[in-house]
Amino acid sequence: LARLYKENLLDFSQATAFNLDEFLGLPPEDSGSFRSYMTRNFWSSVNLRPEACHIPHSLPKGPEAECRRYEALIAEKGGLDLAILGLGKNGHIAFNEPxxxxxSLTHVAELSEETRKAEAERFGSSEEVPKKAITMGIRTIMNAREILLLVSGPEKAEILARALFEPVTPKVPASVLQLHPALTV
Structure with missing residues (x-):
C-alpha cells in the first residue's frame, strides 16, 4: 500500500485506519508494539492524518474499558470498510485464537504459545512476547464491508484449506470468513 501511495496510485488523506490489535503492557514506543511497527512501516509513509490512525492503548488503566472504547470508536466512525487480515498457523485472525x-467484539486475548512463538522474532524470544493483547473480535471483523485475507508460505497451505473448505468452526477462527459476502483471498 505504501508503494502504491508513493507511485500516486492511492490517496489516504480521507482514510481512517484501525489497527486489529495491540500487545498489552508495552509502552507505545517499544519497538515490539504494533503502534511502533505501524508508525515505522506504514503510517509515516503515507498521507494518513495522525488523528486518523487508531490502535488500542497498550497501557490502559482498565483493559476491558479500553476494549469498549475502541469498539465504540469503530462504530462512531461508521464501521470498517475494509479489514486486511493475516492468517495464523493455528487459524487465528487478528489475535482471535482457536x-x-x-x-466476540474487541476483547483481551490470551495469546497461545504457538502465536507467541510466531511473534518471537520481533522480541528476541517467545518468552519476551506479551501474553495478552487487545484484539478486534470476530464479530467486529465480520461486520467489515469487505475483507482481504493475505496468506503466504507453504506452511500455511493446510490451515488455509481448512479455513476455506472445511465446516465453519471456532476451532479454526478463520473458517468464519466463508460466511462473509465480500471476502478476497
Missing part, C-alpha cells in the same frame, strides 16, 4: 466465540 475457541474464540464468533460473536
Amino acid at each position: 475457541g474464540t466465540p464468533f460473536e
